Amino acid sequence: MMNKQARSGWWEGLPEGIRRQIDGYVLQDASMAAIRLVAEIGFVPDDIGVATATAIVSDRYAHYGDRVARAPDTPIDQESLVRRVDGIPGRIAAIEAVWDGDTVHDWFVRLLAIAEDPPVEHPLALIHWTMAVRHLGEDERVEGRHPAGVVAQGVGAELAARLAVPFHFASPDTPDDEAPRWWH
Known part of the structure; x- marks a missing residue:
């Protein structure tokens, strides 16, 4: 699996349109769609599997932090x-x-x-x-x-x-x- 620096370099090398699409999924808290897209576009040319795709998407979640529109917690009172x-x-x-x-x-x-x-x-x-x-x-x-x-x-x-x-x-x-x- 790529280290954080390699993931960052890979991310920066993506076309702007693909980065916007992945970030759109992240901002909507649609992690599986984002992971699927990263794996689809990165598997053949860069040997990116699901573990690395998950790490890349996790990096994007960390980047956006509280701006991600997360589903509300279910009440437990x-x-x-x-x-x-x-x-x-x-x-x-x-x-x-x-x-x-x-x-x-x-x-x-x-x-x-x-x-x-x-x-x-x-x-x-x-x-x-x-x-x-x-x-x-x-x-x-x-x-x-x-x-x-x-x-x-x-x-x-x-x-x-x-x-x-x-x-x-x-x-x-x-x-x-x-x-x-x-x-x-």
Whole structure:
């Protein structure tokens, strides 16, 4: 993979139109489209694979910082979560937290309401690193755990208790997208 200086040089060598298109995707928080474009235009002539394309797009995200139009965080306060659950038809059998991941947020937790009849999972919130750190505050200690897991454990357990249903989080301390699910 290219180092930062080589990536910067590669970026500067691109035609202005391609740079504007990639930056347009970045500014719209469409990282996958930006990564795909970098890989498409860089693979054959420059041997740029997905890892390097991801690093180049990450550099552009860092360049723009707060100017990127990020999707708003899903609310994780109890009142909002209860209101979301109230909109689900049928009886809720459990609240579940499940690890997932992508190239933008790395590991994150999906908080779900599991309906009983029909047995369907309903998304309630996505809890990623930066959102979790904001929720916890800078002084909160997580003892080496992923902040998203800490927040999901607390918020999910509290919601389940309010609803008087079980809470399931098979791997609260370590990201694991293959951990056993509640309803499988």
